[in-house]
Amino acid sequence: MRQSRYFLKTTKTFSEEDKVISARFLKQAGYIQESVAGRYYFLPIGQRVQQKIMAIIRDEMDKGGAQEMVSPILHPVELWKETNRTNTTGFELMKVKDRRGSEFALGGTAEEMFVDLVRKYELSYKDLPFHLYQFSPKFRDELRARGGLLRVREFIMKDGYSFHRDEGNFKSEYEKMKQMYTRIFERMELSTTVVEADNGYIGGEYCHEFISESDIGESKYFITEDKTYAAHEDVAKFKRNPANMGAAMLPFQIIGQPEWVQTMDDNVKHYKKEKNNFLKNVVYKNRVNGEIIIAVVTGDLEVNQNKLEHVLHAVGQLEPAEDADLIALGTKHGYVHCWGHKGARYIGDIILKDAKNLIGGQKEEMTDSVNVNYGRDFTCELLADITTAKSGDYAEHGGRLIEGRGIEVGNTFQLGYHYTDLMKGAVYRDEDGTEKPYYMGCYGIGVGRTMAAIVEKFHDEKGIIWPEQVAPFYAHLLAIGEINEKLEKFADEVYEKLSASGIEVLYDDRKKMSAGEKFSDADLIGIPWRIIVSEKTTKEGKIEVKKRSGKESKMMTVEDFITHTKK
Numbered sequence: 088m089r090q091s092r093y094f095l096k097t098t099k100t101f102s103e104e105d106k107v108i109s110a111r112f113l114k115q116a117g118y119i120q121e122s123v124a125g126r127y128y129f130l131p132i133g134q135r136v137q138q139k140i141m142a143i144i145r146d147e148m149d150k151g152g153a154q155e156m157v158s159p160i161l162h163p164v165e166l167w168k169e170t171n172r173t174n175t176t177g178f179e180l181m182k183v184k185d186r187r188g189s190e191f192a193l194g195g196t197a198e199e200m201f202v203d204l205v206r207k208y209e210l211s212y213k214d215l216p217f218h219l220y221q222f223s224p225k226f227r228d229e230l231r232a233r234g235g236l237l238r239v240r241e242f243i244m245k246d247g248y249s250f251h252r253d254e255g256n257f258k259s260e261y262e263k264m265k266q267m268y269t270r271i272f273e274r275m276e277l278s279t280t281v282v283e284a285d286n287g288y289i290g291g292e293y294c295h296e297f298i299s300e301s302d303i304g305e306s307k308y309f310i311t312e313d314k315t316y317a318a319h320e321d322v323a324k325f326k327r328n329p330a331n332m333g334a335a336m337l338p339f340q341i342i343g344q345p346e347w348v349q350t351m352d353d354n355v356k357h358y359k360k361e362k363n364n365f366l367k368n369v370v371y372k373n374r375v376n377g378e379i380i381i382a383v384v385t386g387d388l389e390v391n392q393n394k395l396e397h398v399l400h401a402v403g404q405l406e407p408a409e410d411a412d413l414i415a416l417g418t419k420h421g422y423v424h425c426w427g428h429k430g431a432r433y434i435g436d437i438i439l440k441d442a443k444n445l446i447g448g449q450k451e452e453m454t455d456s457v458n459v460n461y462g463r464d465f466t467c468e469l470l471a472d473i474t475t476a477k478s479g480d481y482a483e484h485g486g487r488l489i490e491g492r493g494i495e496v497g498n499t500f501q502l503g504y505h506y507t508d509l510m511k512g513a514v515y516r517d518e519d520g521t522e523k524p525y526y527m528g529c530y531g532i533g534v535g536r537t538m539a540a541i542v543e544k545f546h547d548e549k550g551i552i553w554p555e556q557v558a559p560f561y562a563h564l565l566a567i568g569e570i571n572e573k574l575e576k577f578a579d580e581v582y583e584k585l586s587a588s589g590i591e592v593l594y595d596d597r598k599k600m601s602a603g604e605k606f607s608d609a610d611l612i613g614i615p616w617r618i619i620v621s622e623k624t625t626k627e628g629k630i631e632v633k634k635r636s637g638k639e640s641k642m643m644t645v646e647d648f649i650t651h652t653k654k
Contacts, residue, residue, distance in 0.1 A: 088560070089582075090595040094131050097608050107303055109542035110235025112551050116611045118559075125232025125240030127535070132612070135559035137243065140275065140534050141222055143556065144245050147271050151263060153218040153247055158200045160224055161191035166199035170509045179228035193226035196289065198529060201248040202506045202513050205525065211516040212252050215525075216260060220247030222534070234303065236539040237494065243534040251526040252515070254503070261501060264530050268297050268497050271532070275541060276554040280491065282308045283318040284498065285393055287402060289529060291505050297497035299540040304493035309476050311486040321393040324483035325476035328387065329441035330364040337444050337458040344455045349421050351386045358446060362386035363438075366447035366459060368423040370408035370416075370431075373401055379412060380405065383425050383435040383467055385442055388474040398434060398471045424449050426465035435467035436474050494540040495533075502527035551613030552636050560593040561652070563614035567602040568621045578620040581630055581645050585618075588649045592618075610635070618648070 095117045105111040113119045118133030129137055145155065164182060167173045173180060173192075181193040194200065201219060225244045232240050249264075251257040265281060272279045277299045284296040296319060298306050309325075310317040318324070348357045354365050365386035372379055380399065382390045396402045413419050416428045425448035426433065439461040448465065449456040459465070478490035507513035507524035514522040538557075545552045555561065562585060566578040575596075582594045593614060595605050609617055619631040624642070632648055633640035643651075 088593050090593055091597050093593070095612075096130075097611055099607075105235065107234045107237060107539075107543075108546060109237070109539040112542055112546060112611065112613075113235060113539070116551060116613065119236065125229060125238070127236065127239065127241075129535075132559045133538075136538055136553070136557055137534055139557040139559070140537055141243075141245070143274050144271055144532055144534075145222075147267050147274075148220055148245075148247065151218075151267050153220050153249075155221065156219055157221045157223060158194075158197055158204065160194055160226075162194045162197070162200055164190040164192050166203055166510075167192050169511070170199055170506060172199070179230075181226050181228050194223070195225055195227045196244075196529075196531075197221070197223065197246055198248065198289070198502065198506050198527075199510065202510050202525075202527075205250060206510065206513045209516070212518050215515060216249060216251045216256055218247060218249040218260065220245060220530070234305075234539075236535040237303075238305070239535065242536070245532040245534060247530040249528040249530070251528070252517070252523075253526055257501070257503075257526050257528055261499060261528055264499055264528070265295060268499065268530070268532070272297060272299070272496060272537075275537065275557050277496065277537070277540060277544065279496065280308070280310065280317055280493065282306075282310070283322050285319060285321040285397070286500055287393075289500050289502070291500050291502040291527075291529070294498055294500040296495045298491070298493035299496050299544065300491065300493040301540065301543045302492060303543065304495070306493055306495045308491050308493070309478070309480075309482075309488040310491055311482050311488060313486055316482045316485045317491075320475050321391060323476040323488070324472065325480040325488060326483060327436075327438040327441070328363055329438050329443075330361070330385065330445065331443035332441050334443045336460045336463060339459060339464050340457050341449065341454050342457055343453060344450075346453060348455075354386065354446065360446070363388075363442070364444075364446055366425050366445050368425060370413065370423055371395070371405040372408045372412050373399075373404050374406050375401070375404045379408060379416060379428075379431040381423060381425075381428065381431045381433050382473055383433055383439065384474055385436070385438055385445065386447075388436060388438065389477075390436075390473055391475040394471070394475075395434065395473045398469070398473060399432075422450050425459070433467040434473060435461065435470045437470050437472055438474075439467070439470055494536065494543065496537045496540050497532040498530070500529040500531075502529050546613070549607075550611035553613045553615055555615045558613075558615050560591045560614050562590055562592045562616040562618050563609050563612065564592050564594045564618045564620065565602075565605050565609060566594075566596055566620050567605055570596075570598045571622075574620065574622055574625050577625045577628075581618065581620055584645050585649065588653070590649065590652055616652075 097117050098115050101111045101115055120128045184190050222245050226241050229240050249260050279297040279299050282296050284294050286294045307320045309323045363385050367384050367386045369382045369390040396405050445459045446457050448459045480488050482488055504524050514524050517523050542551050585592045615635050617633045624631050629642045630645055631640050
């Protein structure tokens with residue numbers, strides 16, 4: 088491709104909002120352009136990268152026996168109502184109506200569509216298992232799009248769905264997919280950590296995320312030092328540190344307390360005890376039904392909203408309570424009680440069953456309670472794991488946990504019978520003639536997010552450094568200096584020879600650009616190999632070759648470069 092004719096527009100400026108390096112460089116180098124917040128054009132060079140990523144995914148999926156297809160983008164909303172996901176998604180479902188008044192959802196994920204497809208056929212156990220996948224636009228009405236391609240409202244996803252006779256058959260496919268995903272990302276030179284994760288609005292019993300390590304990633308996880316356990320913060324199980332465990336219960340008392348004792352740090356200062364000795368309440372409101380939820384924990388722990396939502400079967404429905412909600416309970420911030428607020432649901436963390444003689448729970452202006460014990464002095468509707476681990480804690484069945492952070496580039500879900508039980512007729516005929524629901528799995532990769540994760544890992548202060556497997560072109564040919572007839576002819580010959588040999592090359596043949604401008608653009612664009620043709624190289628009949636990631640250049644003939652490349 089001749090750069091003079093290519094729709095490739097670089098810029099040296101960037102927005103202060105583009106603090107994420109991948110967003111900055113992809114925009115500056117002409118790979119993407121924002122339409123409106125969270126929606127992007129993939130320009131010709133960006134589309135080439137996206138297609139390279141998709142080609143790697145497709146190659147591995149096809150080799151693994153999966154079959155590519157495509158489903159409609161508009162999903163009949165009745166399908167989502169069948170599974171009750173019109174009310175339970177973790178994002179606002181986007182809907183449209185056609186001229187006949189039929190309502191459709193803009194697909195954020197496609198479980199219902201694939202189940203609906205399969206139930207249109209009378210299949211038997213002989214047809215199982217099978218695995219269908221697609222590359223399809225997805226729409227999610229995110230509250231706040233940010234980070235360039237990392238959190239968007241419209242994107243291309245590879246989503247796949249496997250259908251099985253039973254759990255045993257599914258598990259072998261699930262493990263195969265975990266290995267396949269690891270291999271897919273390795274081919275793109277992305278090393279990933281596979282972590283247990285939250286199944287969220289997708290449903291099912293368990294899932295895993297594939298996380299590419301990055302400081303700007305939104306996925307926080309914990310991994311043991313020996314790497315035998317890794318889990319997202321929303322599901323990580325850890326050992327608590329209950330205060331006074333095994334101690335005899337002391338008599339409950341209401342005691343005087345200085346008015347200045349307001350925060351947890353104030354409690355520590357006043358009582359001279361560690362935070363795990365104190366009770367703490369965090370109040371939420373269910374925005375669907377208006378319920379007030381009071382989460383009761385100890386002062387050393389933080390409530391994990393996601394865990395709490397799962398306990399309440401209210402995924403995506405909780406939000407922090409506001410002042411008006413607390414006033415309606417007859418209280419205010421800092422004075423919420425661990426028991427006694429009528430109309431509120433109390434959910435406690437499992438630490439409460441072992442902690443003894445705690446402080447707090449009935450705070451007033453000048454008093455509070457001490458020697459408070461769960462079961463004797465108060466109870467909750469239930470106790471559950473509703474708090475977040477922290478670095479240094481111990482895994483429930485393993486070693487010390489280390490905190491990690493990264494970008495989620497892929498995920499795998501065990502759906503089981505979640506959708507096929509909810510959607511009538513999603514059955515196959517078994518060997519004994521009975522109808523049974525399909526056992527399902529779901530597997531996704533965000534193409535744009537993967538592209539951003541690669542840039543986050545491979546760049547320097549000048550621009551992107553693409554791995555060869557996903558680079559838009561293999562070589563960037565630059566004709567520099569005064570472009571006279573002899574130099575232009577030689578550069579054209581080099582371009583033709585490279586192209587004829589099958590090497591993908593971007594040829595910077597622009598005549599009114601300085602060498603500095605061309606080098607700057609080449610650094611920004613990040614094509615793996617740079618080939619320079621100048622008056623000096625033309626005289627010698629050679630080219631100057633330099634790797635984008637290297638410092639040294641080498642003179643060679645174009646034929647030698649082609650031979651080197653083919654090797």
